[in-house]
Amino acid sequence: MxxxxxxxxxxxxxxxxxxxxxxxxxxxxxxxxxxxxxxxxxxxxxxxxxxxxxxxxxxxxxxxxxxxxxxxxxxxxxxxxxxxxxxxxxxxxxxKQGLDQPFSKKIVKMIKDKKLKVQAQVQGDQVRVTGKKRDDLQEVMAMLRSEDLELPLQYTNFRD
The missing domain is CATH 3.30.70.990 (YajQ-like, domain 2)
Incomplete structure (x- = not known):
């Protein structure tokens, strides 16, 4: 996945x-x-x-x-x-480095509000997003890039 x-x-x-x-x-x-x-x-x-x-x-x-x-x-x-x-x-x-708990929850809520076919969960100071299709994950990345957030985000550990 x-x-x-x-x-x-x-x-x-x-x-x-x-x-x-x-x-x-x-x-x-x-x-x-x-x-x-x-x-x-x-x-x-x-x-x-x-x-x-x-x-x-x-x-x-x-x-x-x-x-x-x-x-x-x-x-x-x-x-x-x-x-x-x-x-x-x-x-x-x-x-400022790392995602604190309230900010991570805000990201998860933003992803869930878009009703994409992905799951997002907080893991320490990062958020893991999983889905069935690569396109859904890329859609999440594009959505987060378009948002004006107070911290810079990077997307790592992309797995097929």
Whole structure:
């Protein structure tokens, strides 16, 4: 029976490369000349540090540009509020990965509301969709691509 999995994952290697590129661009930009500003990646959190929060906004634009250039979906960023203390400004950007339980249930409900001849079930941080025909599965993929969801979705483990 054909099946596939719906997941939301980031290529952390590409994210790391984008952060490195953004740091290099900070070193070459005139408006960041003699400014102590940097990006740091630790796990699923990118920390932006600068002297004032106006610079954080510029740094956020640089980061978004570099991530898009590396084909990392911007929907997976959860941008926190800037914090200013002791002549330093910091901002945390959390990378969202995996499907949480409420979002997975929402996907399953969307699939069931379309009344396609497929079954969808939540399995941990992914959703498994099975059906009798490959065309039904491709119809589910097309339907999910057309929806405006808050997380980027990938379709993996397609089996015939």
């Amino acid at each position: 054909p099946s596939f999995d719906i997941v939301s994952e980031l290529d952390m290697h590409e994210v790391s490369n984008a952060v490195d590129q953004a740091n290099r661009e900070l070193g070459t930009r005139y408006d960041f000349n003699k400014v102590d500003a940097k990006f740091e990646l630790a796990g699923d959190v990118i920390t932006l540090q600068a002297e004032v929060d106006f610079q954080l906004q510029q740094m956020m634009d640089i980061l978004r540009t570099k991530l898009v250039g590396r084909k990392v979906d911007i929907k997976s960023l959860d941008v926190g509020e800037p914090h200013t203390a002791n002549m330093r400004a910091r901002q945390l950007v959390t990378l």
